[in-house]
Amino acid sequence: MDFSDEQLAVINAPLHPMAVVACAGSGKTQTAVRRLAEIRKRLGEHRGRVALLSFSNVAVNTFRTNYQALERELPVGFGRNRVEIDTLDGFITSNVLRPHGPRTMKCPRTPFLVSGNEPFLRNKDYNFWVQATAADVFPVQPPDLGKVIINVRAGIASFHFQQHRMLLPINNGIKAATNLAATGAYTHNLGRYWVYRVLAEQPNVLRALSRRYPHILIDEAQDIGTLHQEILEMLIKAGSHVSLIGDPNQSIYDFAGANGQFLAEYGHRLGVTPYGLTRNYRSVPLILSLANTLGQRRDVANRTAPLTPHGAFFVTYKNAERDTLIETFNAAIAAASLEVGKSAVLCRGRDLADELAGRDAAIGQGAVKLLARAAIHRDRQQNYLDAFKLVAWSIVGLLADPPEGLVSRITQPSQYPDMAALRRVIWRYTRSSETGLPSAELPASSQWHELLVARTKALLTDLDKKFELKSAPNLGNKLSKKALPASPLVSGDDLVADGRRKLRIDTVHQAKGESLDAVLYLATKDHVLSLIAGANTELGRIGYVAATRAKNLLWLGVPANSAAELRPTLLKMGFEEIGAPLKKG
Numbered sequence: 001m002d003f004s005d006e007q008l009a010v011i012n013a014p015l016h017p018m019a020v021v022a023c024a025g026s027g028k029t030q031t032a033v034r035r036l037a038e039i040r041k042r043l044g045e046h047r048g049r050v051a052l053l054s055f056s057n058v059a060v061n062t063f064r065t066n067y068q069a070l071e072r073e074l075p076v077g078f079g080r081n082r083v084e085i086d087t088l089d090g091f092i093t094s095n096v097l098r099p100h101g102p103r104t105m106k107c108p109r110t111p112f113l114v115s116g117n118e119p120f121l122r123n124k125d126y127n128f129w130v131q132a133t134a135a136d137v138f139p140v141q142p143p144d145l146g147k148v149i150i151n152v153r154a155g156i157a158s159f160h161f162q163q164h165r166m167l168l169p170i171n172n173g174i175k176a177a178t179n180l181a182a183t184g185a186y187t188h189n190l191g192r193y194w195v196y197r198v199l200a201e202q203p204n205v206l207r208a209l210s211r212r213y214p215h216i217l218i219d220e221a222q223d224i225g226t227l228h229q230e231i232l233e234m235l236i237k238a239g240s241h242v243s244l245i246g247d248p249n250q251s252i253y254d255f256a257g258a259n260g261q262f263l264a265e266y267g268h269r270l271g272v273t274p275y276g277l278t279r280n281y282r283s284v285p286l287i288l289s290l291a292n293t294l295g296q297r298r299d300v301a302n303r304t305a306p307l308t309p310h311g312a313f314f315v316t317y318k319n320a321e322r323d324t325l326i327e328t329f330n331a332a333i334a335a336a337s338l339e340v341g342k343s344a345v346l347c348r349g350r351d352l353a354d355e356l357a358g359r360d361a362a363i364g365q366g367a368v369k370l371l372a373r374a375a376i377h378r379d380r381q382q383n384y385l386d387a388f389k390l391v392a393w394s395i396v397g398l399l400a401d402p403p404e405g406l407v408s409r410i411t412q413p414s415q416y417p418d419m420a421a422l423r424r425v426i427w428r429y430t431r432s433s434e435t436g437l438p439s440a441e442l443p444a445s446s447q448w449h450e451l452l453v454a455r456t457k458a459l460l461t462d463l464d465k466k467f468e469l470k471s472a473p474n475l476g477n478k479l480s481k482k483a484l485p486a487s488p489l490v491s492g493d494d495l496v497a498d499g500r501r502k503l504r505i506d507t508v509h510q511a512k513g514e515s516l517d518a519v520l521y522l523a524t525k526d527h528v529l530s531l532i533a534g535a536n537t538e539l540g541r542i543g544y545v546a547a548t549r550a551k552n553l554l555w556l557g558v559p560a561n562s563a564a565e566l567r568p569t570l571l572k573m574g575f576e577e578i579g580a581p582l583k584k585g
Helices: 005-011 028-043 057-073 090-104 142-147 173-181 186-203 203-212 225-236 262-266 286-294 321-335 348-355 364-381 384-399 405-412 417-430 445-468 523-535 538-548 560-573
Strands: 018-022 051-054 082-089 129-131 137-139 147-155 158-162 166-169 214-217 241-246 274-276 310-315 345-348 502-506 516-522 550-559
Touching: 005 028, 005 274, 018 028, 018 262, 028 051, 028 057, 028 082, 028 241, 051 057, 051 090, 051 345, 082 090, 082 186, 090 186, 090 203, 129 166, 137 203, 142 147, 147 173, 147 186, 147 225, 158 173, 158 538, 166 348, 173 186, 173 286, 186 203, 186 225, 203 225, 203 550, 214 225, 225 241, 241 262, 286 310, 286 538, 286 550, 286 560, 321 348, 321 516, 321 550, 345 348, 364 384, 364 417, 364 445, 384 405, 384 417, 384 445, 405 417, 417 445, 523 538, 523 550, 538 550, 538 560, 550 560
Parallel strands: 018 241, 018 274, 051 082, 051 214, 214 241, 310 550, 345 502, 345 516, 516 550
Antiparallel strands: 129 137, 147 158, 158 166
16 A cells, blocks of 8 residues: 555654554554564564554554565565564463463463363362352352453452343452462453463563563454553563553444553653554545544544445444344445445444354353354354364363363464474364254254264264263253254354355444444334434444445444434435435435
8 A cells, every 4th residue: 555644754763662643444454564674673583573563463463474575575584584573462461371370370281271161170269259249148159250351550450240231249259260370271351360460479570571572563453451461561661662552432342441542641641752644545535534523533534435336324223123234234235336244234332243143152051052053153154264263172071071261272283382282183073063053054952962962972083092082971951952943043044054144243343353244223212312422432432333334335223213313314414315316416
């Protein structure tokens, strides 16, 4: 791409910390990678490494691909390879938690990530107790361990349980975390907590890390939560030059303390230079104009209006008519010559997204529930990676005495290459509907379940023979058909076949960072009111993120019973109501 003057200012800036506030669709991915290459070029043969970190594997893979294309522009030598591109969690896990965590966690082995389905987690010593009210106390169930949230403010850690968009206090957080840490186990949130503890309690590790990484760039910096911030503050104090790139209007993880404030205020610090990226390369002018209103910005559109239908629209709907609305939106995508596979229906909550997509979380129980979900992921969405992880969790749960951390070792190939043989066996079972996990098109409680039991038992026999992993007793009970429907897990119409792509239905959180041809944001009255009010609240920022994903076509679904109240404001903001001719030219 041809870089703007703003982008070139960031790329060619002196080697000092910076805060780059970038609008949605500003080309910050290319800017960040170019900045990474420029820093590495200027460092020459300096042995320090430069890190470019983000929050999703999709972003990391894009960064790595783009940097590989730029490497040949750098001087020949080992210096150009001294970069690290990873997620922020991956960076701190590989550099701090795994090599140095055992001393602080007081565990006899390398720490390992748990999914919540491991049998040993049923030990009551690992229970986090939620103090919902003075009289209501309940334990966090193992599958919900990922909902234990830790925030650190002023050096004090607080533990909460995330339930229905609320944070409920946990009354034994440090004790339960310490008991669990003694086994080496951690969740993503607990892993950040132990990294924070390691750097606070092992200053030699902090000094070495800062020397090794004198320059660190953080993409999507509005997603930095309190634990990440504390970790970065320690690195800054130790001497690392930390630069942040992101958009405070896209901070949608308030429960983890990621409200965009760290990024917004960072540019005001002594020694940190603020920069801005205000040219939008993603959205058509009509959508960008709306985004500017929502985010109180004055960004400039790089695109001109296309000749095909485009713009920002709202459409009223009744709950009983949501499927019809989605079909109508699908037709509008085709009419605008856009790609269904690059478009999406976005919702605020996972429950609604799953309901609209036909993903029934109540199918089956225990190991069978996980295997049913795996079959759905594989056959409806062609999502083999998530299917593989679900199968791994299920199979480990069917073992008599699995080694602690086995799921983590199976599902993290880069960190555990010694598990390649076992991983291949489980991959074969996951991928093959003919010899492994049965097709989700089969009647679930009869044909699918019968094949599932036979093939899963055969897999377990194979694991025992090849890897000495014994299966648990009472497999018949663990593989019960209870809660399976008589109908197929998915219908033939739901399957991706013959190259056809179904319209994706997902949450706004899952789509953050993406560019989509067309977006339908299916909202409630509260969602619309928050969107109208702007990006001053988390719910308003969620609406802003949904709107700014759209390249050509944005539809806002408004409940019919609120339309009369909301219509005047929406029209004033620049939305057009569906029913009027779509704009062209």
